[in-house]
Amino acid sequence: MHYPEIDPVILSIGPVAVRWYGLAYLAAFAVCWRLGNWQATHRFPGWTRQQVSDLVFYGALGVVVGGRLGYVLFYGFDALLRDPLFALRIWDGGMSFHGGLLGVVAALAWFARRSGHGFWSVMDFVAPLTPIGLGLGRLGNFINAELPGRATEAPWGLVHSCQADAIRAINPLCTGAWEPFARHPSPLYQAFAEGAVLFALVWWTAAGRPRRGVISGVFLLGYGLLRLTTERFREPDGHLGFLLADAVTMGDLLSLPMAIIGILVVLWACSRSDQASTKHG
Numbered sequence: 001m002h003y004p005e006i007d008p009v010i011l012s013i014g015p016v017a018v019r020w021y022g023l024a025y026l027a028a029f030a031v032c033w034r035l036g037n038w039q040a041t042h043r044f045p046g047w048t049r050q051q052v053s054d055l056v057f058y059g060a061l062g063v064v065v066g067g068r069l070g071y072v073l074f075y076g077f078d079a080l081l082r083d084p085l086f087a088l089r090i091w092d093g094g095m096s097f098h099g100g101l102l103g104v105v106a107a108l109a110w111f112a113r114r115s116g117h118g119f120w121s122v123m124d125f126v127a128p129l130t131p132i133g134l135g136l137g138r139l140g141n142f143i144n145a146e147l148p149g150r151a152t153e154a155p156w157g158l159v160h161s162c163q164a165d166a167i168r169a170i171n172p173l174c175t176g177a178w179e180p181f182a183r184h185p186s187p188l189y190q191a192f193a194e195g196a197v198l199f200a201l202v203w204w205t206a207a208g209r210p211r212r213g214v215i216s217g218v219f220l221l222g223y224g225l226l227r228l229t230t231e232r233f234r235e236p237d238g239h240l241g242f243l244l245a246d247a248v249t250m251g252d253l254l255s256l257p258m259a260i261i262g263i264l265v266v267l268w269a270c271s272r273s274d275q276a277s278t279k280h281g
Helices: 020-042 049-074 077-082 084-088 097-115 119-126 130-143 165-170 186-207 214-233 250-271
Strands: 009-013 016-019 158-161 178-183
Touching (some): 009 020, 049 097, 097 250, 130 186, 130 214, 158 165, 214 250
Antiparallel strands (some): 009 016, 158 178
């Protein structure tokens, strides 16, 4: 099957363009706001609708700023050196989850300080909502023909166009209309794993009203392991390639510490002498 050629621009009026990638992020923020209000009513007493709205704003700011800076520093530093404005062209795609996570943690730490909610209470509140944005973001990657997978003979493999920027970056010999082989649809794998599977895992964990920090730890561990799994099907970025032993990618190096930190956070939360749980807000 050929990779579907989808115009990344939904519509344009003069210099203003509405893109699928940006719409995915807007949809994610809207769904997070909706589910956040549900959580405030049913799982986290003490939260107000205004605080949920503020939380989404802080989180969105952290995602956009941190995600873009993370992508530029981890994956696109050479492009930044060639063109400093590259860091501002978010609409062309290119966001790093790991950078976005650091940005969100920083933004929500500030929110926790201002709102009076504890740091781990805020992190636990946000953790079940985050996979929604991850899944929709990966669908945006798929529409933009980004993050191509490794070669495969699986019947669901997709043949990419040689005109796609991501393909030209990893396969400079692709000069015809289409590559002569199929690749794993890795953005869809990651949308399912980081979106649907991780959401189910963290949402189920939150339903049990665990001690503060457990939900956040499960999110970190779950994402780290799922990303390490799906990374096996994703082609490394062309300008980075494999970093260690022709097998380890930048995604691996960034995700393994997440899984380890997740384990440590869960162990720390479960070993606390107090019985504080998310039901106390």
